[in-house]
Amino acid sequence: MVRDRGRTRAVVRTVDTLTAFRNWGPIRLSWGDDDVPSVHWFRFGDITFDDAYFIDTVQRAAKRPFNLVFRRQTTIDVACDIASQHQSLPLSGIILHMSRCGSTLVSRAFATRPDTLVVSEPGPINDVLTMQRSEVSEEERVRWLRSIAALLARPQYSEQTRAIFKLDAWHARYLPTLKAAFPEVPIVFLWRDAVEVIVSHMEAMSYMMAAANAPFAAGLAVTDAICIPREEYCAKVLASIIESIQRSNLPRSHLIGYTDLPNAIWERIGPLFGVTFSAREIERVSNLAYYHAKHPHQPFAGDTREKHQRATDAILDAARSLEPLCEWLRSAPIK
Amino acid sequence: MSDDFERLRTIVYSDETLQDDLMRETESAAFVARVAKLAVRHDLVIAEGELWSAIEDGRALWYELWTP
Numbered sequence: 576m577v578r579d580r581g582r583t584r585a586v587v588r589t590v591d592t593l594t595a596f597r598n599w600g601p602i603r604l605s606w607g608d609d610d611v612p613s614v615h616w617f618r619f620g621d622i623t624f625d626d627a628y629f630i631d632t633v634q635r636a637a638k639r640p641f642n643l644v645f646r647r648q649t650t651i652d653v654a655c656d657i658a659s660q661h662q663s664l665p666l667s668g669i670i671l672h673m674s675r676c677g678s679t680l681v682s683r684a685f686a687t688r689p690d691t692l693v694v695s696e697p698g699p700i701n702d703v704l705t706m707q708r709s710e711v712s713e714e715e716r717v718r719w720l721r722s723i724a725a726l727l728a729r730p731q732y733s734e735q736t737r738a739i740f741k742l743d744a745w746h747a748r749y750l751p752t753l754k755a756a757f758p759e760v761p762i763v764f765l766w767r768d769a770v771e772v773i774v775s776h777m778e779a780m781s782y783m784m785a786a787a788n789a790p791f792a793a794g795l796a797v798t799d800a801i802c803i804p805r806e807e808y809c810a811k812v813l814a815s816i817i818e819s820i821q822r823s824n825l826p827r828s829h830l831i832g833y834t835d836l837p838n839a840i841w842e843r844i845g846p847l848f849g850v851t852f853s854a855r856e857i858e859r860v861s862n863l864a865y866y867h868a869k870h871p872h873q874p875f876a877g878d879t880r881e882k883h884q885r886a887t888d889a890i891l892d893a894a895r896s897l898e899p900l901c902e903w904l905r906s907a908p909i910k
Numbered sequence: 911m912s913d914d915f916e917r918l919r920t921i922v923y924s925d926e927t928l929q930d931d932l933m934r935e936t937e938s939a940a941f942v943a944r945v946a947k948l949a950v951r952h953d954l955v956i957a958e959g960e961l962w963s964a965i966e967d968g969r970a971l972w973y974e975l976w977t978p
Contacts, residue, residue: 577974595923603975615975620933630976640941641932643968644961645922698976 576612576702577605596657599647601726602633604702607650612706612719614654614699616647623731625686627679629697651719658722664692664730667737668848669753669762673816674744674783675775676767677836682741684840684860685850689734695741699723704749705791713752720756739848744783745792747816750823761847764820766904767833769894773809774882777890784809810893817900830907837864914954915964918945921952938965 599616607613617636626632636642649657668685672678679695686693703719728738746753747764754762776784783792786808789800793812800808820830829847831839840860841852852860886894894901922928928948935941942961949956 598926598929605975615971618929618933620930633976637972638936639933640935640938640965640968641929643972644941644945644964645919645929645932646968646971647923 576706577603596647597661600729601654601699601723602636603698604651604706604723606706610708610710612651612702613648614651614723616649617642618645619731624692624694626695627683628695629727633698651722654726655718655722658725661725661729663725663728664735664738666724666728666740666757666760667691667850668739668844669757669760670739670741670765670844671747671750671762671820672741672744672765673747673767673772673813674781675772676765676833678741678744678765680836680864681765681831681840681844682739684837684863685739685848687859687863688850688856689732690736691850692728692731692735692738693741694727694738696743697723697727697740699727700740701743701746704746704752707790713755716752717756720752724756737849744816745788745812747819747823748791748794750819750825754823761829762825763829763831763844763847764825765831765833765836766817766901768879769810769813769897769901770886770890771833771879771882772813773806773890773893774886776809777806777887778885780805784812804889806887806889806893807896810896814897814900817897817904821900821903827907830904832904832907837861911964912956912960914949914956915960918949918952918954918956921948938962941965 596616598620599618601614602617603615604612605615617633618639618641619632619636622632622636622639624632626635670678670681682693682695685691686695700720700723703716703723706716724740727740742753750762782788784805786797786800789795789797789808793800793808793815795811803811828843831843835843837860841857844850845852922932932941932944932948935944942958942965945961946956946958
């Protein structure tokens with residue numbers, strides 16, 4: 576979570592008219608000079624969460640000069656008050672994943688439904704989960720998490736009856752907090768063969784795998800992370816995620832393998848989230864799977880075999896270190 | 911930020927129809943011109959330079975908040 580550098584205007588600490596934030600949504604949190612978390616708001620208005628990722632929607636909102644000039648900032652407590660006054664969609668499911676494993680396809684499959692709002696990897700949720708302050712109690716963190724989630728889950732179309740959140744991969748490490756905040760919300764974890772995931776990261780490095788993010792991605796100090804070969808560090812991050820799932824007592828039937836997609840979307844994840852897919856909806860999701868989930872204008876080409884062929888010895892060694900965890904994932908029952 | 915700019919903010923924040931209207935402007939120059947006229951309508955003195963600075967300020971904060 577970044578610290579304000581005096582550029583921001585005065586933080587609103589009370590709000591006389593809570594309806595004043597009706598078409599506004601939180602985009603990030605930051606630490607103010609008084610060490611009180613503050614929430615930055617953009618007006619979304621007619622900008623709906625139709626993009627593959629939350630950041631893409633926020634970028635669209637940032638292109639409106641209105642949001643650059645009239646952006647707002649409140650304390651987290653004011654944000655919680657605002658959340659309590661506004662209607663939100665019930666949270667029907669949370670998607671966790673180990674990255675590069677079909678999670679975007681799954682989230683897009685639900686996002687195409689008119690009755691479902693999907694928020695994908697929202698920055699404000701990450702800010703609450705990963706904020707590093709010993710004086711932030713777990714109770715406060717849970718309260719803030721619920722409020723931020725409620726603010727993100729406000730209905731955008733009249734047909735919407737539920738919200739689903741797809742979170743960042745490292746958020747599996749914060750499962751105890753997520754379960755405390757949302758005890759009744761079903762959580763699924765998507766996984767994929769470790770060689771394929773590591774090859775993907777070596778060829779297109781992600782934010783999560785940068786050593787600078789080691790404290791929250793892998794529970795390692797940055798000074799340790801930068802001394803580890805990239806492949807090995809990647810395996811450590813993935814291990815940290817899978818171990819968190821192992822410790823969480825997530826039902827084994829909630830572990831969904833890449834090779835089970837796309838059918839697992841309507842056969843397993845849908846029922847867990849209380850969503851029934853009609854034959855037409857299944858056809859639509861199947862067509863969606865035909866295209867690349869992150870680049871929807873491109874046909875999707877399965878690359879499992881090619882990834883294994885491109886795996887270097889260093890990647891294979893790193894994946895081998897994950898074998899006990901991957902075996903545990905593979906042995907999860909299908910139903 | 912000038913007092914008149916703060917007064918303008920209060921006016922904008924209290925009027926959702928006005929917010930909808932201003933949100934429709936996607937070009938900064940057209941937006942600045944529109945807000946300048948709004949200020950005049952409310953007898954507020956806000957230089958266009960101040961509005962352009964606010965846009966740059968917003969971009970800089972946006973960059974800070976979202977730079978990995």
